[in-house]
Amino acid sequence: MKRSLFQKQENGTVQCLICERKCKISLDKFGYCQTRINKGGKIYSIIYGLIPAISYNPIEKKPFYHFFPGSSAITIGTYGCNFDCFWCQNHHLSHPKEKIYKLAANASKYIDPEELVKMALKNSCQGTSVSFNEPTLLFEYSLKLFKLAKKEGLYNTYVSNGYMTEDVLRELLKCGLDAMNIDVKGDTQMVKKYCGADSEKVWRNAVYAKQNGVHIELTTLLLEDFNSDNSTVKSISERIVNDLGEETPFHISRAFPYYKSHEHNFTHPTSEDLLYKARKTALDAGLKYVYLGNVSNDDFQKTICPNCSQIVIQRKGYSISKIGLDKKGKCKYCGHYICKI
Template structure:
């Protein structure tokens, strides 16, 4: 058996012998001996198999703020790992070497050659042991889309919960409702990309659609997952004032004004190398729009900015300084049990940080 071969979850076999995958919103119908859009889920004799089970393309110990998550387990480290494949084909992808690898990687998955040249094969238990040994508080499935690694993510998340580790999905938000329902009991944080608030951007830039992303965010909220949102701001593509106002209004109405939002600078990459990096002026203008609509925590990322810091929404005191040291708190942040308050005005600050974490 191919070392990464694992019978998939959430699929149905059709009378024709095709299979329909139920993990992501594409719901690919896959003919025998073919793979879906992600190229890592294959129909073998009317059964869907994951080809990348346990294959690690990338791993690291990161500050959790690098995900970015600013209000969830602040000041801690997370064991980050990813595999190969993706259900988006973003023209600006920063990790295209693993999300859309060349043919040699897929050929290795389809054979008995393994992936020794391309990645390491591990078990869920080995992932847990590494996270514990390295004294991290969480595991982050990141670098590529976790949905295409669904079986491995699920098995690992179940073990993580048993061992007191939090689980984070860094996702494009294209999971189906049934996939989210299956994972939700074992997942804590849903760090989701809202790449744009227009259908045109999703269809032209990502080969995807907007509505399934919005639906997945609402489903994650319904299931009680902690949510932070990231939008990579690409000049001339998703930096319009009306779009910013619409996105901010949707977030407030559906998730609440306390939801952290990250507006990150674009850097020329992949098929969009001809577009200039996002200027500080664009990012700060959009941040002002989001704040004026009513969001309380809007951050600027991928560049040095005072707006990486957390300020009190009431009195604007500096509460957390992240410019030089992620998670460095100031004396103005008081803690009473699990609750944090601004030391100057007493406003409750939305942070998730259990008592056993010294922050």
């Protein structure tokens, strides 16, 4: 176990300050995410270095389309989540059937950050990505990992629901967080109803991160009859334009009925037609880069320069061709900045 950073003692309990749930945890009890325990009046993480999921992925798979395109990242995840989305696509990690403390106790191998960086370099990765489940739960681990990765010239990324506290986000930035793909679940009402969370905290973090030099891309998993209506997509898109800028990449992905979906009558994959309509709505709201995920047509993955309308990155699955980019990430036809490279 690793002592958790950011905690506050209060009337016989200890308050965890890692995410905006700010759980007040009694002695020998766990917080909402089941990864933080109060032992002797102090909070400890039971998943530090517990890495059951590890792979070497194209950065496009996160997805990041405007951040070192064509590069690869060592991608890790652990157990647990501070949300309980009924549609979770990675529920075997975020909400495993077996208790997380049992999985932690029986784990045969923990991977320290030093070893992980060595693995990244050995496999010719250009960066790290903490993903699969909610990366904020690996906060303490991330701090050390990011520092070590930076020393080796690697970039660091999070794929997150964006619900960490401001203090946690500031520390991540100090230690070398370079990019975040933040999952925007839906409008304020949907996030409150199905995630029990305040979406304003997510937008706050996205804005703060961008203002402090972090590359931001956003993803919405489109669930038919839950967040697929025109007004919801329009409100999300307009918020992106107003808060983060019209050239912020927005990924709209097709959802499949996993985890508890059938309990909520989400019983079939979102129709591709709804994704095409959502993309048009997002473009009409002023966004310049709107991509579709989990659809059959690769045309909605290519990057088109918003200034001269030339194709600058062609994608087919996770294979890419930087046909219109110069060495500085600018459009070679007109000089418009496209991406970090």
